[in-house]
Amino acid sequence: MELVDAGYAYEDGPAVLSGVGLGLAEGRSTALLGRNGSGKTTLLRLLSGGLRPATGRLRLCGEPVTYDRAGLTRLRTTVQLVLQDPDDQLFAASVEQDVSFGPMNLGLDEDEVRARVDESLAAMDIVALRDRPTHLLSYGQRKRAAIAGAVAMRPRVLILDEPTAGLDPHGQERLLEVLGGLGAAGTTVVMATHDVDLALRWADDAAVLTPDGLRTGPARELLADRALLDAARLRMPWGTAVAELLRAHGLLGGGQEGPRTAEELAGWPPGGGVAGRVPAPPRTSSRG
């Protein structure tokens, strides 16, 4: 899918987005970065059909999206947006009922709905929570239940707004795992996040919102571009600075990827020798 030269302005307000273009390649993961108020949420809602671009257009497999009932249904079975607060999406009394809502609205028969519910609960690793009421779930469980509701629509593109916010590190890991699983199954996953370290670690591509517009490209490249990070008022990811340091010391080859997490850095180099270029770091200091 593709957003071409799109713009949007809320009623009586200035343009939030203008001339924004974004193409999502199938099966790749994209991190959308930008500070609060940069139009991130607007962009997500344009992509998922919740808002209609004022200028420009949204294309799906080359064809422009229409905003009549048939067009929206086609869009919704292709693109699903998961909001930041799971309580904005969970309305039903139990997890199963909530997840079944989308498929029921598609007019599927009961067996098909049941199959989809099973599949989404399994994908989110919450089969055991099926009969639990949504109000007795933990925050992390509610997050996954909300994502399951979107996954049950079998979207080819899944967009998540700040999915890791409020989760503890363990919960974040589990979420990244299930998202990885969806990606491996062919779903294109887009994640809006404030966490540059997470973006660098997880995403193939990055899309960065600055006051001048949207910049897209490989995550590793964009998140090493200091001028861009400054313009977007983002922090520099540790991974970028560490990779530079390692390169400067000959511990990382030009085309190689640096460590993705602090744990990887602590065990660097992985496996003990990549092409003989990486000497084991000498232990001159004994502290720690």
Next chain:
Amino acid sequence: MELVDAGYAYEDGPAVLSGVGLGLAEGRSTALLGRNGSGKTTLLRLLSGGLRPATGRLRLCGEPVTYDRAGLTRLRTTVQLVLQDPDDQLFAASVEQDVSFGPMNLGLDEDEVRARVDESLAAMDIVALRDRPTHLLSYGQRKRAAIAGAVAMRPRVLILDEPTAGLDPHGQERLLEVLGGLGAAGTTVVMATHDVDLALRWADDAAVLTPDGLRTGPARELLADRALLDAARLRMPWGTAVAELLRAHGLLGGGQEGPRTAEELAGWPPGGGVAGRVPAPPRTSSRG
């Protein structure tokens, strides 16, 4: 203030905390870390008098806290807890009204209330928002308004539950700045957070909840203790791994502090030479 050997169990539930001890030294900043469900919120509520320890006790300036009206009033004018969701703390129509709630309840006269409101709004850098209705504020503004409400009680200990969650990097910076200002003015600040990188960067001390109890100590030491991080199911902070790497390469002296942010690492060593021990990193790779 000090929590001695405290334990707590919710009705019909197992003990959430037992034998927990925590002392807060005046003017120091403490990061409280632990995964969801580890009893972090319970601990915060014990410290702020919202819950009464089932075993053990809470002491304020050496004296045990009593849970009668006078004792609680004394505790609440000393310790203030700011919840994670600012909407749980803002219940008046405008920012000014909300911030004045606490001072009004202290029975202060109108001039004094006004002075306290001015002071707290200034400390949180939201003087311009004084007359705005709370529900029209942005999330970051609401966070600061909620903290202003607590600050207006002039607490000697300010406890914040996940204050940076949901803020973009710029918002996080601004919040850390205002918290730094409070700390400099003598307030003891405690922050519960999932962000180990932030904890390492910001806190003097750390308190880490593991299934075996609470471990406390200097943040730099505790967050370099891998066994402890594993037990608490926390990630390793980048800062710890980077400091180890720098030490291993002789770029950081034994007693020196490592870079606190990726930006600092990218400009490492700061100033170009600390005690002549730190050679400029050789630029062997030209990429980036």
Next chain:
Amino acid sequence: MLPIDVAAHSSRWRRRHPCEKAALGLGLTVTAVCLPPWPGAVLVGAATLAVLLGPAGVAPRRLWRAFRIPLGFCVTGAVPLLFAVGGPDGPVAFAPDGPPEAVRLLLRTSAASLGVLLFAFTTPMSDLLPRLVKAGVPPAVVDVALVMYRISFLLLDAIGNIRQAQAARLGHTTRAAAWRSLAGLGATAFVRAFDRASRLQTGLAGRGYDGTLRVLVPRAPVSRTFLGGVAALLTGIVVLTLVLERFAL
């Protein structure tokens, strides 16, 4: 959170069809109300208690906590029966028939309440509400009830937190403060409720929300054996009551 709701969701009888539990619990309640309290209510009460603590596996402490509420009302409501006013013995006098009538009322209320508690402790709203459509309740009303249930818990949660935050800022120390706090609580609950609704609307739009909340109704077979057992139990209680009343008492 609400203890009965929590218990219902983890009930041993969770998988049973709500119709079975309604037949048993509400059947017992209706029996208690219709039969003469002595010995009818006593028999119903004993049977209900046995089912509650036995096969239904309800924790005694939780049951007692819930049961105290109707009991409290009933005791207050039974006091007036002990007095007669404006009779020949003066404006207010002791009513000789009062105590036995109060006891009968206590027995009936207790037994009937236990029946409803049996249903409430074993049947969560999530199993009950979507099925009300089949019982003839208009679907729009059921949808509204579903949303009410969900948003109520969000509000209760928020209100709990706000109360804590108010207490921390000494919101309950003086009467003026208490009223300020309470007004803030009520107004915040109102604003929050509608904020929640509008956010849900945005959240559900992507899944095809059009005003109707279609959900999968959990599958559960109705057990004829269970219903047979219920019928036998109720018949037994009725017959025993009538027999005891006529011949033994």
Next chain:
Amino acid sequence: MHIAEGYLPPLHAAAWGVASAPFVVHGARALTREVRANPDSTLLLGASGAFTFVLSALKIPSVTGSCSHPTGTGLGAILFRPPVMAVLGTITLLFQALLLAHGGLTTLGANVFSMAVVGPWAGYGVYRLLRRFDVPLMVAVFFGAFTADLSTYCVTSVQLALAFPDPGSGVPGALAKFGGIFAVTQLPLAVSEGLLTVLVMRLLSRS
């Protein structure tokens, strides 16, 4: 104020059910029409109902010092109008019976009649009447909420008196007894509820 499960004899329970039914059915029809005309109103009505339910779970300090729960029906009727309140009130009472053990199912009809029918209509009537005579909004709100609470309690007293007439003086005597006992708690509570409703409305009209 809820009549507990089993408190009313079967005939009374059934009769009150029959008395409430037309109002609830009428409300349900109005609600269905509303949802059909405006699909978004499902969520808004759910929010209104949730607010009513939660409001009735609040503890309010009574003037006498004890604590009690507001009925919330006055505020609900002023905000959402009585026909819809009949339905929302009935669902609220069902939730209270099954989730809180307040009230009951055989007494649902009687409770619906006092709290979801008479209370809202009386409160709303007084509120409209006062507004028509240009009484200030907050005064009208106070008396609306006060009347809703008080009329609910009056109806409950009548329901109890009819079920348990006094052995000496019949229904009027019983009414005096039940009314007298509950007046101690309910009169101050009605004042409290009126005050609370005014405070809430003031905050709402300001923000």
